[in-house]
Amino acid sequence: MLNALALYRRCIAASIRAQLAYPTSFALMTLGAFLITIIDFVGVWALFHRFGHIGGWGLGDVALFYGLVCVIFAIADAITRGFDVFGPSFVKTGNFDRLLLRPRSTVLQLMAYELRLTRVGRLAQGALVFGLGLTMTHYHWTLGAAAILAFATAGGVALFTGLLVMQATLAFWTVEGLEVANVLTYGGQTAAQYPMNVYAPWFRDLLIFGVPIGCVTYLPMLAAMGRADPLGSPAWVGPIAPAAGFLFLGVALFTWRFGIARYASSGA
Amino acid sequence: MSHASPTLRPYLAVFAGRLQLTLQYRAAALAGFATQCWFGAIRILVLAAFYAGGAGTAPMSLANAITYTWLGQAFLAFLPWYADPDIVDMVRTGAVAYERLRPVDTYGWWYMRAMAWSTARVLPRAVLMIAVAGLVMPLIGLGKWGLAPPSSFAAAGLFLVSAIGMVLLSAAITLILNVILVSTLDDRGANAVAASVINLFSGLIVPLAFFPDAWRPWLRAQPFAGLIDIPFSIYFGGLSGWAAVGAIAMQFGWVAALALFGRWRLEAAMVKLQVQGG
Numbered sequence: 038m039l040n041a042l043a044l045y046r047r048c049i050a051a052s053i054r055a056q057l058a059y060p061t062s063f064a065l066m067t068l069g070a071f072l073i074t075i076i077d078f079v080g081v082w083a084l085f086h087r088f089g090h091i092g093g094w095g096l097g098d099v100a101l102f103y104g105l106v107c108v109i110f111a112i113a114d115a116i117t118r119g120f121d122v123f124g125p126s127f128v129k130t131g132n133f134d135r136l137l138l139r140p141r142s143t144v145l146q147l148m149a150y151e152l153r154l155t156r157v158g159r160l161a162q163g164a165l166v167f168g169l170g171l172t173m174t175h176y177h178w179t180l181g182a183a184a185i186l187a188f189a190t191a192g193g194v195a196l197f198t199g200l201l202v203m204q205a206t207l208a209f210w211t212v213e214g215l216e217v218a219n220v221l222t223y224g225g226q227t228a229a230q231y232p233m234n235v236y237a238p239w240f241r242d243l244l245i246f247g248v249p250i251g252c253v254t255y256l257p258m259l260a261a262m263g264r265a266d267p268l269g270s271p272a273w274v275g276p277i278a279p280a281a282g283f284l285f286l287g288v289a290l291f292t293w294r295f296g297i298a299r300y301a302s303s304g305a
Numbered sequence: 306m307s308h309a310s311p312t313l314r315p316y317l318a319v320f321a322g323r324l325q326l327t328l329q330y331r332a333a334a335l336a337g338f339a340t341q342c343w344f345g346a347i348r349i350l351v352l353a354a355f356y357a358g359g360a361g362t363a364p365m366s367l368a369n370a371i372t373y374t375w376l377g378q379a380f381l382a383f384l385p386w387y388a389d390p391d392i393v394d395m396v397r398t399g400a401v402a403y404e405r406l407r408p409v410d411t412y413g414w415w416y417m418r419a420m421a422w423s424t425a426r427v428l429p430r431a432v433l434m435i436a437v438a439g440l441v442m443p444l445i446g447l448g449k450w451g452l453a454p455p456s457s458f459a460a461a462g463l464f465l466v467s468a469i470g471m472v473l474l475s476a477a478i479t480l481i482l483n484v485i486l487v488s489t490l491d492d493r494g495a496n497a498v499a500a501s502v503i504n505l506f507s508g509l510i511v512p513l514a515f516f517p518d519a520w521r522p523w524l525r526a527q528p529f530a531g532l533i534d535i536p537f538s539i540y541f542g543g544l545s546g547w548a549a550v551g552a553i554a555m556q557f558g559w560v561a562a563l564a565l566f567g568r569w570r571l572e573a574a575m576v577k578l579q580v581q582g583g
Contacts, residue, residue: 062491069497076501080510087362087515088355217336220343228347235354240346 041145048149056154063155070158078103078166081230092235093267097173099231101262104167105186106229106254109193110222111160116194117201119150124208134302143297144290147205174262182261185276189257192279196253197222199282199289206289209296212303221248229254234267241268252281315409320417327425334429337382341430342437345378349450364514368453369541373512375452376537379434382426383471384507384532385478386500388486389419396486399581411575412480412568419479420472456542463549467536470556474531477563478503484567488574490581508534514543528563531556 056063081103085096114121127133127147136146171178204218225248233241233255245251259266260275349371356367365373387393392415395401404411435452442451455461482499486492504510506529513524513534524530535552538544544552 062493065494066497069494069501072498073501073504076505077510079505083511083516084351084355086517087364088358090358091351091354092358217339220340224340224343224347227344231351231354236350237353240350 041141044141045145045149049152052149052151053154056151066155067158070155071162073159075162075165078162092232094232094235095173097170098262100166100170100173102232102254102258103230104163104165104170105189105258106193106226106250107163107166108160109163109190109253110197110226111156111163112190113194113197113201114159114222115153115156116148117198118153119147120198120201120205122150123147123205124212128208128212128300129303131302133300137297137300144202144293176262176264178261182263185257185261188276189253189261189279192257192282193250193253194282195286196249196282197225199286200225200248202286202289202293206293206296209300225250232258249278249281249285252278315407316413316417319414320421323418323421324425327422328428330426331429334426334433337426338430338433341378341381341434345374345434345438348374364518365512365541365543368449369543370512371450372453372541373508373537373543375434375438376540377509377533379431379438379452380427380468380471380533380536381509382430383423383475384500384503384509385419385423385475385482386503387479387496388482388492389415389422389479391418391422392483393486393492396490397581401487401578402580405575410568412564412571415483415571416476416480416564419483420476423475423479424472453541455540456545460539460542460545460549463545463553464536464540467531467539467549467553467556470531470553470560471533471536473560474528474556474563477560477567478528478532480567480571481563484570484574487571487578490579503529503532506530507532508537512538514538525552526555528559531559 078100081099082096085091085099089095091099123133127136133143136143139146176182200218200221204222207218225244228236228240228244229250233244233251236244241251245255256266256270256275256278258275260272265272266275352370352374353367356363356370363370392401395404404414407414438452439454442448455464478499482492482495485495489495506513506524506527508530513530514521516524525534530552535544535556539549539552
């Protein structure tokens, strides 16, 4: 296990050095990632400017939800590059054979494939919007709340990693990988930018019980704010809900092993 | 095609060829359609929640905002988010040098390529989206969440003209990104910035009418409004009469200005172009 961690650190260090080899390109892409999300938030601001509130929430509240899910997704997106490109770069080319030959788990090798530094831009923007939310609202933030949010972040990263693992697993069947999986990753991030109670029941049930994005953003955030759930979930649910993210990752890793067992090389 | 004048023929041929080629990517079309349904649904559910809290200050009815959102998703691939990927490859491999050997105007040639590329990606998705949001949803009783027909015959006619402007404008902006690519030999930074600016100022994220009223004249005058906001506002009747005609004139004015600027800068960049590869 320790050995695996050391190996992971060395691979990631190499990946970081490689990305910093082109500093201008790196700076522009980071700035681009920052701009995309900040401009997206201008749209949210315009709607609040017009309507004032949504489902009992103000702009500051939504900024907190929005910031949290942006930070979660930025971290997950940065560390799961190997799974993201799995179909085209590993299955289609046959490179996955090489991974199978090495005496280390395939999950470790794919996690160590690349740490995408440009996601720092999205992370910074998420943190900025979250900070904006903090100054605009007047919740009583405690250490307990900070701990809940840290757990939510960890659970959220686990959840989105699980989604990426499932997307990669699909590539064992479809070879190319499925763009449609973006619906759950990018689309899930977009959906979780607003509190779940604003959505129609079928949609929010999907986001809480189906792909449990609401369990790693909406429910723990309510607990951290000290607000009761307008949907009526009991107060004890919020602090433990992010565990659903780890559960989801567990299920995803199980399907991954199932997929590997079925893998037939297409390589040359 | 055989009746076209000899000078136009190569441009029409590259348009038809690329159109047919891009139409082959059916899996990409289906994936795009699914993604656009999902994002359309999120945007509509969020708008509906805002309206539920009081629509007194809204600049348009919820039904019109829903129609606008579905149209934006149906025609999404007209948003010029990137430089032409084939040209990116040519610049990277050095094959761009062959483009200069063709006895055609490089700008016009690339313009037709860009227009065929976007049109071919839009066609299947738009047909599916209009079938689902415009026909199936009303049939299964979800009509108020679906895509409504144009507000009048006049609106439909003006929309068609403005839709042509949208296609031309999209290609003109793609060509500007191509010029940046040829000048800098890298497309990634410019693409990332272009996509975010276009998403906001075209009206994709929220219809431009939702922004503060004082901004409206300025927002309608900038070039990206012609990609979504002008055609789709005309469709549901948010822009009509002389205001619509003025907006369309603005749209075509931007097409002309961007095309002239793009062609001028492309020729300048080509003079300094360093061909990669061996």
